[in-house]
Amino acid sequence: MSEEMESVEDFRLRAREWINANLGPMQPWDISQHCDTDEEELRAVARDRALQRKLYDGGFAGICFPKEYGGQGLTPEHNRAFNEELAGHEYPSRFSVPTFSPCAAVLLEYGSPEQKARHLPGILKGEGVWVQLLSEPGGGSDVAGATTAAVRDGDDWILNGSKVWTSRAWWADWGIILARTNWDVPKHQGLSVFILPLHQPGVEIQRIERLNGESEACQEFFTDVRIPDSDRLGEIDAGWTVGTRWMYHERIGHNSPYVTRPIGLKREQSHEPSVIGIARKSGRLDDPAARELIGEHCALGIITHELQGRIAAAAASGRGNKDLSSIDRVFRGTASVRRSTIAFELAGASASVWDEEEEDATQAVGMNFLMRQVACIGGGTTEISRNVVAERVLGMPREPSGDRNVAFRDVQRGPKRS
Amino acid sequence: MWHELTSDQELFRDTTARFLNDRAPLSMLRKNRDDPAGFDPAYWTAGAELGWTMLLVGEEDGGGNISGRGAVDLALIAYEFGRHAAPGPLVDCNVVALALSGQEGELQRTALGEVMTGDAIASVCLGAAPWQLPGEATVSIVKDGDDVIINGTIRPVESGKQARYLLVTGMSEGGMTQVLVPADAPGVGIKGLKNIDVTRRFAGVSFENVRAPADALIGAFGQADEQVVHQVRNAAVILSAESVGAMDVAFDMTMDWAFDRYTFGRPLASYQALKHRFADMKSWLEASHAVSDAAAEAVADGTALAGETACAAKSYIGEQGVELAQDCVQLHGGIGVTYEHDLHFFLRRITLDRLLYGTPAEHRRWLAAMEIDREHAA
Numbered sequence: 001m002s003e004e005m006e007s008v009e010d011f012r013l014r015a016r017e018w019i020n021a022n023l024g025p026m027q028p029w030d031i032s033q034h035c036d037t038d039e040e041e042l043r044a045v046a047r048d049r050a051l052q053r054k055l056y057d058g059g060f061a062g063i064c065f066p067k068e069y070g071g072q073g074l075t076p077e078h079n080r081a082f083n084e085e086l087a088g089h090e091y092p093s094r095f096s097v098p099t100f101s102p103c104a105a106v107l108l109e110y111g112s113p114e115q116k117a118r119h120l121p122g123i124l125k126g127e128g129v130w131v132q133l134l135s136e137p138g139g140g141s142d143v144a145g146a147t148t149a150a151v152r153d154g155d156d157w158i159l160n161g162s163k164v165w166t167s168r169a170w171w172a173d174w175g176i177i178l179a180r181t182n183w184d185v186p187k188h189q190g191l192s193v194f195i196l197p198l199h200q201p202g203v204e205i206q207r208i209e210r211l212n213g214e215s216e217a218c219q220e221f222f223t224d225v226r227i228p229d230s231d232r233l234g235e236i237d238a239g240w241t242v243g244t245r246w247m248y249h250e251r252i253g254h255n256s257p258y259v260t261r262p263i264g265l266k267r268e269q270s271h272e273p274s275v276i277g278i279a280r281k282s283g284r285l286d287d288p289a290a291r292e293l294i295g296e297h298c299a300l301g302i303i304t305h306e307l308q309g310r311i312a313a314a315a316a317s318g319r320g321n322k323d324l325s326s327i328d329r330v331f332r333g334t335a336s337v338r339r340s341t342i343a344f345e346l347a348g349a350s351a352s353v354w355d356e357e358e359e360d361a362t363q364a365v366g367m368n369f370l371m372r373q374v375a376c377i378g379g380g381t382t383e384i385s386r387n388v389v390a391e392r393v394l395g396m397p398r399e400p401s402g403d404r405n406v407a408f409r410d411v412q413r414g415p416k417r418s
Numbered sequence: 419m420w421h422e423l424t425s426d427q428e429l430f431r432d433t434t435a436r437f438l439n440d441r442a443p444l445s446m447l448r449k450n451r452d453d454p455a456g457f458d459p460a461y462w463t464a465g466a467e468l469g470w471t472m473l474l475v476g477e478e479d480g481g482g483n484i485s486g487r488g489a490v491d492l493a494l495i496a497y498e499f500g501r502h503a504a505p506g507p508l509v510d511c512n513v514v515a516l517a518l519s520g521q522e523g524e525l526q527r528t529a530l531g532e533v534m535t536g537d538a539i540a541s542v543c544l545g546a547a548p549w550q551l552p553g554e555a556t557v558s559i560v561k562d563g564d565d566v567i568i569n570g571t572i573r574p575v576e577s578g579k580q581a582r583y584l585l586v587t588g589m590s591e592g593g594m595t596q597v598l599v600p601a602d603a604p605g606v607g608i609k610g611l612k613n614i615d616v617t618r619r620f621a622g623v624s625f626e627n628v629r630a631p632a633d634a635l636i637g638a639f640g641q642a643d644e645q646v647v648h649q650v651r652n653a654a655v656i657l658s659a660e661s662v663g664a665m666d667v668a669f670d671m672t673m674d675w676a677f678d679r680y681t682f683g684r685p686l687a688s689y690q691a692l693k694h695r696f697a698d699m700k701s702w703l704e705a706s707h708a709v710s711d712a713a714a715e716a717v718a719d720g721t722a723l724a725g726e727t728a729c730a731a732k733s734y735i736g737e738q739g740v741e742l743a744q745d746c747v748q749l750h751g752g753i754g755v756t757y758e759h760d761l762h763f764f765l766r767r768i769t770l771d772r773l774l775y776g777t778p779a780e781h782r783r784w785l786a787a788m789e790i791d792r793e794h795a796a
Contacts, residue, residue: 276786276793285790288551288783295782298789299730302723303709310421310708317421324704331701389700390693394673397688 005074012081018058023051023089026262030093034214045129045171048092052126055092055260061124064257065108069120076257086262092126093261094168099123101256102249103130103176106193108258110234110242115195119174132250133163133177133196133220138413140165141384143178143247144187144240145403147413150179150194150227157181157194157232159202159225165378169205169218172198176246182237183409190408191239193246195231202226212367250379251325255312275343278365282348290346297342300335307331326388333382336375344369419497419662420711430484431494434468438502444760447503447617454610455580456619457505459536466536470495470508474516474652480534481519487718489652493659493710500663500771503763505617507539507577509656509774513649514540514585517596523633525598529583541581541601543572543623546589548647549776549784557588557625559595561639564632566597568605568625576774578621579610585636586625592640597630604628615766651717651724653775654732658710661739661771662703664764669703671761672696672746692749699745702738709734729785736772736781743768 006014035041055061056070063079065071072078104123107116122128139145148161159179169175175196182190198205202225207215234242254261275297276285284290311328343365344351351366376382390396403411423431441461450456466472473488473495475481484491492512499508511533518530532538545557557570568586575584584599584606601608605628613620637645676687676696686692713731716724743765747754754761772778 274793276790291783291786292779293782294789295729295733295785298726298785299733299782302712302727302730303705303734306708306712306727307705310704310711314421319421327697327701327704330697331705334698334701383694386694386697387690389697390690394687394693394696394700396676396693396696397685399690 006078008075008077008081011074011078012085015060015082016085018060019085019089022054022058023086023091025090026088027090030090033093034216042171045094048094049126049129051090052092052095052124056125061260062104062120062258063260065104065120065124069108069116070124071120079257079260080263083259083261083263086260089262091260091262094129095123095126096259096261097253098132098167098250099128099130100258100260101253102132102246103174105249105256105258106176106233106242106246107195109245110193114230115233119195128174129168129172130174130176131166131169131172131198132246133166133175134246135163135165137162137164137219141381143243144191145408145411145413146178146180146191148177148179148222149183150181150192152181152229153226155229157227157229159194159196159222159227162219162221164208164217164219166218166220167216169198169220170207174198175220176233178239178243178246180408181239184407185237186405187403187408187411188240190237191243192236193233193239193242194227195233196225196227200225210371212371248322275346278343279346282346282350284346284348293342293346297339300339304332304335321393323388323392326385327393329380329385330382330389333376333385337372340369340372340375419494419659419707423494424485426484427491427494430469430491431498434465434470434495435498435501437465437468438498438504442502442504444503444763447505447763450505451616454619455577456617462506462539463536465506466534470506471511471515471536472534474512475519475530475534479519479530481515487715489655489718490714492652493655493714496656496659497663500660500665500764500767501667503617503664503767507541507580507618508660509653510542510576510585511540512656513542513653514583516652517585517636517645517649518598521636525600525634526636529598532582538582539577539580540583540585541575541578541621541623542649542653543575543584543586543625544646544650544775545570545572546587546594546646547776547780548643548650549780549787555589555594557586559586559588559590559597559639561590562629565629566595566632566635566639568597568599568628568630571622571624573622574611574613574620574774575608575623577619578608578623579619581608584623587642587646590640594642594646595639596636596642596646598634598636599625599628599630603630613770615770616763617766618770647725650775651713651728654728654781655710655714655717657771657774658706658713658728658731658735661735661768662706662710664767664771665703665706665735665739665742668743668746668761668764668768669699671764672699672749675750686749695745695749699742702742706731706735706739725788726785729781729788732776733778733781733785736778739768740772 029044035044062071063074063082064076067073107119134143136146136148138147148163150157150159175198177194177196178191180190181192202223204221206219208217208219209215249256275294279285279290279294308328311324314324347365354364391398472481473483473492496508515530515533518526533540546555556572559566559568568588581601584601586599587594587596605626607624609622611620611622677685679686709731713727716727746761750761753759
């Protein structure tokens, strides 16, 4: 019936030839997603869109997406081979997460044929950058406690509320949003997911300046935004079913088979400042105490990498509990915090200053230290991950909660005032 | 430890696990608390028959392994040693066997044969080490005609009082020298020392103008640095895997306690303050498994990152393993510091393993030196 699938090795050779002929070397902005100015950021976005289009035209976009939606209809092994061949080359880095995973992955799993036909080819052609509208100002980790609400109005829904911590929303095109559609049932049973164009009347996007001066993350305010029911993803009030898979795809992130991203980033290509360079600059490279810190920093890097491999192997073998990734999250967060502290310690007093004309802002070790806890906050705090590890990996009793089996309308959402 | 093993590897590991259950249960270790050797020689020769001391030795010398990667197979045995807090100089005998593998010379051949059958114990006197700064070595080896002269002291040396052979590493002009010395050679002083473990025995060894013939050298005079590095990496793999085994048991014991112990009408496992500590310990434990396995593979395969990975394993497990064991004590409360409870066997194992063949600080300094060299080369 169908034509025979190209073998992974044939595909790899074809990919290698095409990549060498069409893609330039890896650029600094492929590694660090940080740009110093908005203009620079928008140039990087335009370049990524053009690169994604190039992949599409070359027949390498969406390797694991079905052919009918513009993909290549191949397997995760093909995608992995492509990603291995991509090592050292430029790639559309702003498309990998969250556009391909979780957003496109969720569209693929829960979209109607019409929705998939409408959106997936555009994503693969570089025309659509997507974001996930999940966290709310009222609560970060309690995602299912969303209070942004959609109310049915004929063939449409009317959306009101706010989402927050959305990276890149100021220039992205589309979002998927988790909203409350029923207040009379327990919290997980009254949610629905919608597709939303970001730039339309009633959507106000504000950028959030973080303490280091960068303002990549945004908050969105929705005022009577009209969403046609045809943009609902999954069943009404069954948004948590979608949400569970959504968060699964978010957790696997860069390791998703839907993501195009070079495998095997060399350590020197990391955007982290070298601790050896920091110690040399502060004149402490030969100090045994500094050497111990450098060794510890390096060891934590090796262990973070090996732990990720171990957990991925457990997942691939089918023996792993899906919540094992929370172990990785706790370790990665705490190890990253320790590494920031080591870099800060090695820099000495000069961590506090840098010369704008002569030094790159990434050498602002003190500023990185101020942002240290991001590693334990972003993408779900390590405290929540510790709960997941204790309860779902180790099987310990669950924390008591005030919102189980209660209509969400009756759940207490703030202090009781007498 | 690895998620996937071949059936041959599983059989190999399980055979040792069953043997240790039978021959070295904790009740026996308690009974041998004051035994001078800590174990019966027949236990050691029976273990050697199971393959404990042959895995790093080439087939042409009568050695061999299961999977083609001797260090990986040995890590499986070491892991079971940790799980059982088993007695016996597993690390030293394997390091000596590795050093003697492929060596000519009658003394070396005889010693290797005896170590592989378990007939002889060999101890390692690491009087100079790769992480040391100039002047830190405690043993010196100088040339005197066709002989070498050894001077210095070293401690702790595992099973030193039981050893028939000593593999001595000392500093010479130009680099390290390794020499195999019979433990009863004139000028060798071996004094049994008290130590923090119940199951293992340690000695202090002194060399006073100990003379050894040139044909007792392992490798060339003053040029043993590379082989010492290789031996220490293998030792780091064994000790890391052993500590991970002991960490697993301490953690499981404490998990059981958390579910069985009730206070204020609730199991300990229901308190979030404690749940978070268990979650942290679980992350350290999984990270230790991951880096221990990675180190064994990298050292077995001799990859470019073998040194870094072995140092990462030895330093991380050395530090975090002890923290995990002490947290297990804390979560047990008072019973955790009694001799009656079994937890201390694993606390001792992990604590001692941290100190042997380089402390976490030493391995970190060594790792930093490798990284700095790598950066210079780039």
